[in-house]
Every structure is written in structure tokens, then in C-alpha cells.
Amino acid sequence: xxxxxxxxxxxxxxxxxxxxxxxxxxxxxxxxxxxxxxxxxxxxxxxxxxxxxxxxxxxxxxxxxxxxxxxxxxxxxxxxxxxxxxxxxxxxxxxxxxxxxxxxxxxxxxxxxxxxxxxxxxxxxxxxxxxxxxxxxxxxxxxxxxxxxxxxxxxxxxxxxxxxxxxxxxxxxxxxxxxxxxxxxxxxxxxxxxxxxxxxxxxxxxxxxxxxxxxxxxxxxxxxxxxxxxxxxxxxxxxxxxxxxxxxxxxxxxxxxxxxxxxxxxxxxxxxxxxxxxxxxxxxxxxxxxxxxxxxxxxxxxxxxxxxxxxxxxxxxxxxxxxxxxxxxxxxxxxxxxxxxxxxxxxxxxxxxxxxxxxxxxxxxxxxxxxxxxxxxxxxxxxxxxxxxxxxx
Numbered sequence: 162x163x164x165x166x167x168x169x170x171x172x173x174x175x176x177x178x179x180x181x182x183x184x185x186x187x188x189x190x191x192x193x194x195x196x197x198x199x200x201x202x203x204x205x206x207x208x209x210x211x212x213x214x215x216x217x218x219x220x221x222x223x224x225x226x227x228x229x230x231x232x233x234x235x236x237x238x239x240x241x242x243x244x245x246x247x248x249x250x251x252x253x254x255x256x257x258x259x260x261x262x263x264x265x266x267x268x269x270x271x272x273x274x275x276x277x278x279x280x281x282x283x284x285x286x287x288x289x290x291x292x293x294x295x296x297x298x299x300x301x302x303x304x305x306x307x308x309x310x311x312x313x314x315x316x317x318x319x320x321x322x323x324x325x326x327x328x329x330x331x332x333x334x335x336x337x338x339x340x341x342x343x344x345x346x347x348x349x350x351x352x353x354x355x356x357x358x359x360x361x362x363x364x365x366x367x368x369x370x371x372x373x374x375x376x377x378x379x380x381x382x383x384x385x386x387x388x389x390x391x392x393x394x395x396x397x398x399x400x401x402x403x404x405x406x407x408x409x410x411x412x413x414x415x416x417x418x419x420x421x422x423x424x425x426x427x428x429x430x431x432x433x434x435x436x437x438x439x440x441x442x443x444x445x446x447x448x449x450x451x452x453x454x455x456x457x458x459x460x461x462x463x464x465x466x467x468x469x470x471x472x473x474x475x476x477x478x479x480x481x482x483x484x485x486x487x488x489x490x491x492x493x494x495x496x497x498x499x500x501x502x503x504x505x506x507x508x509x510x511x512x513x514x515x516x517x518x519x520x521x522x523x524x525x526x527x528x529x530x531x532x533x534x535x536x537x538x539x540x541x542x543x544x545x546x547x548x549x550x551x552x553x554x
Contacts, residue, residue: 212258212271214554215504220497222546224479224490224539229302229549233531236299243340244304248272250376251342251418253442253471256504262471263504264418264444273501274342275548276305276508277521278476281348282328283311283321285513289328291335292530293512298339300532302548307344307381307475307508308332316348318360329368336377344475344508346381349422354383355397362409369413380415381475382406383422385448391424391432399424400436407440419443420473427476428454431461434468444471447505450519451493452481459499466503474500474507479543480518484510488518488539497547509544 222228240246249267256263256271266272277297279288289308297303310325312318317325329345336343345368347354347361354361365380372378382403392400403421410419419442423429427448447465449458465472479493480486500507514522521541522528528536537545 211273211554212256212504215271215273215501216258218498218501218551218554220494220501220547220550222490222494222497222543222550224488224493224543224546227534227537227542228546229300231300231532231534231537231545233296233528233533234300235295235531238299238340240340244298244342245336245340245377251379253418253444259504261466261469261503262444264473264506271504273504273551274305274473274506274508275303275551276307276342276344276506277301277303277512277544278307278344278346278508278510279309280511280513280515280520281309281311281314281316282325283314283316285515286324286328287529288512289332289335290529291331291338294332294335294339294341296530296532297512298341301545302550302552303341303544305342305344305379305506305508306332306336306512307346309346309348309384309511311348311350312357312360313352314350317364318357333372333375333378337375340377342377342379344379344381344420346384346420346475348384350385351387351426353389353397354386354399354422355389355402358402358405361406365406365410366413369410369415369417372417373414376417378415379418379420380410381420381422381446382410384446384476385426386422386424387426389424391429392436400438403443404438404440407438407443411440416442420475421445423447426482428458428461430465430470430472431468433470434465437470444473446473446475448474448476449496450478450480450482450484451496452479452487452489454482455492459496462499462503462505472503472505474505476510477507478510478519479540484519485517490543493543501551509540 252265253262254265390398392398427446430447433445480488510519512521514526516524523538526536
């Protein structure tokens with residue numbers, strides 16, 4: 162229809178041949194890109210100042226209606242056009258326009274990681290495969306996958322080491338091929354991580370040495386510690402733990418970004434400014450669930466930003482904190498606006514078909530890749546809408 166109208170207009174206005182052909186080629190590119198599930202205009206237009214665009218961003222994602230095509234198709238992508246191909250090795254530093262340090266790419270330009278977290282690898286290992294990660298990259302607008310390596314609850318330290326090692330290997334290799342980033346998350350939950358310090362050091366010593374030359378790998382060293390102050394001088398606080406494990410990673414030859422958890426399920430991000438680690442390429446995590454955490458935790462984030470604390474929202478959900486309660490889409494969008502306006506990267510919980518609100522996939526979906534719109538739960542719909550829109554700025 163559009164192409165026909167251009168031809169009709171050219172006849173009436175006697176446009177020269179070159180202009181007609183240029184207009185037709187541009188429309189063809191836009192239409193073919195849109196039909197494949199990608200916003201053609203965003204693919205054609207050059208990205209301008211990403212800091213200014215992020216600060217102007219306003220989230221308005223729906224959780225009920227997809228605004229982008231999700232058809233289970235892949236997009237041919239040259240290595241140079243992949244997330245890693247464009248951004249390469251990441252670091253933590255200052256970008257003009259943001260108060261606190263943010264993630265910088267190989268050009269020392271600000272970049273936002275947009276990710277999804279797996280559920281526990283001991284329970285849902287099937288979603289860690291190259292086809293799944295390609296679907297996330299090509300149709301969901303995602304550039305990062307977080308691997309939830311639970312130490313306990315039947316996890317890495319309780320009988321699942323071999324299974325989890327294999328899945329970590331699969332994910333790192335697939336991310337390398339696809340030009341994506343991957344977070345290896347030591348998924349501490351509800352306890353003091355110092356309790357397993359020797360095992361933690363052994364884990365990160367192994368993986369930091371193994372992947373020291375893999376610039377797409379990030380380490381998260383304690384997911385959600387609780388009842389453990391950031392610093393109290395006891396030698397068993399989070400400051401001491403993070404300082405010790407960070408040194409283990411650096412001594413093993415890796416300069417990868419390190420994500421450090423904070424107290425109270427990684428909500429007490431405001432406490433870090435009193436005694437930061439002083440380690441290069443370190444960020445501190447904030448977690449939230451939109452159905453539970455509102456102004457109280459958002460104010461903690463704002464205080465941390467004002468204190469120039471580097472922040473990564475390594476886990477969040479659009480439902481309540483149980484993972485299986487009601488959604489608060491409006492508050493989720495307020496959170497995403499706040500994160501993006503401050504240059505903060507994120508990963509959403511979780512990529513699986515568990516029968517709960519926080520799952521991206523419907524319980525009825527048995528696919529492990531190449532999902533279609535009808536396979537997505539409310540969380541999945543909202544995440545696609547959010548990440549695809551962010552991918553345009």
C-alpha cells in the first residue's frame with residue numbers, strides 16, 4: 162500500500178527516478194524488518210545521544226498486549242551488529258549526565274544491559290540453550306542472561322554441581338556465539354554468605370580463571386543475603402565477604418564486572434555509601450518487586466544515586482515479592498523509568514514456565530525456545546514491550 166502510494170505520488174509530482182527508487186528501497190527495508198518482528202525505523206535510524214535518550218525515557222509497557230511481533234523467528238545478525246559486537250568489554254565508570262558510575266562499553270560510552278534471569282538451574286535447566294538465548298536476543302530485545310546458581314536448596318553445594326557446571330558452560334559458549342552478555346549469579350537466598358565462604362572462593366577462583374579472557378562474562382557474588390549488615394566490623398558482614406570474594410576474582414586474572422549483593426534481599430543499597438569497597442569494576446545490587454516495593458525502596462535507590470553508588474538491578478519482578486501475587490504494571494513502569502533515567506541495568510525474574518506470576522512463560526508452554534506471543538505470561542509480555550522499546554533509544 163505504502164509503495165503503491167509512493168508510485169502514484171511520483172507520477173503526479175514528476176519526482177525524478179533516483180528519488181523514487183530511494184523512497185521505494187527505504188520502504189522495502191522498513192516493511193521487511195517490521196514483518197520479521199523488528200521495528201524498521203529503529204533499525205534504519207542512527208542512535209544519537211544514549212544518555213539524553215535514557216534520561217528522557219518514560220516506560221509505558223503493557224502486560225496484556227504485545228506491541229511487537231513475537232513469532233518464534235530468528236534474525237540473521239552479523240557479529241558486529243550483536244550486543245557484544247557493538248559494545249565489547251564492559252567496565253564501570255562515569256558518563257556525563259549521570260550522577261553515579263554506570264556501565265560503559267569498549268568506546269567508554271554508556272550502555273544499559275537489558276536482561277532476564279533464569280530460575281534455579283537445578284529446577285529449570287532446560288531454558289539454558291543457544292536457541293533460547295537467540296530467541297531472547299532476536300525477538301525479546303534482550304542482551305543479557307543471568308544464570309541463577311543456587312548454592313543450597315538442592316543446588317551447587319547440595320548435589321547439583323555437575324549439572325550446573327554443564328549449564329554454565331553451555332550459556333557462556335552460546336552467549337559468546339550470539340554476542341550476548343551472561344551473568345554467573347551465586348544465588349544466595351536468606352542467609353549470611355560468609356557461612357559458605359571457602360566454597361564460594363573455590364567457585365569464583367575456578368570460574369574467574371576459566372573465563373578471564375571472556376569479556377562477555379559478569380560475576381554476581383551474592384544474590385539476596387539477609388540479616389547481614391553491609392558493614393559492622395564483625396568480619397562476617399557483607400563488606401568483608403564482598404571484599405574477600407572480589408579479591409579472589411581479581412587474583413584469578415579476571416577484571417570482569419562484579420555485582421555485590423546488599424542486605425535485606427538486596428534492598429539496602431543506601432548503606433553501601435558509608436563504606437564502599439574501593440574495588441575497580443564493582444557495582445552493588447538492588448532488587449525489587451513492583452507489587453510490594455514502592456516509594457520506600459525507590460527512595461533508597463535515589464539516595465544511593467545521590468551518593469554516587471554504582472547500581473545494578475540484577476533481579477526484579479512486576480508482581481509482588483512472593484513471586485506469585487498480583488501485578489502492579491503502573492508501578493513496574495515507574496520503576497523502569499527510574500532505572501533508565503539513571504542509567505541502571507537490569508535483569509527480570511524469571512525465564513521459565515513455573516505456575517507463578519513472575520514467570521515469563523505460561524505454565525502450558527512446553528517450548529524451550531522460539532516462543533510465540535501466545536506462549537508469554539504477563540511478565541513476558543511486559544518484558545518484551547519494555548526491552549524492545551529500550552532497544553530503540
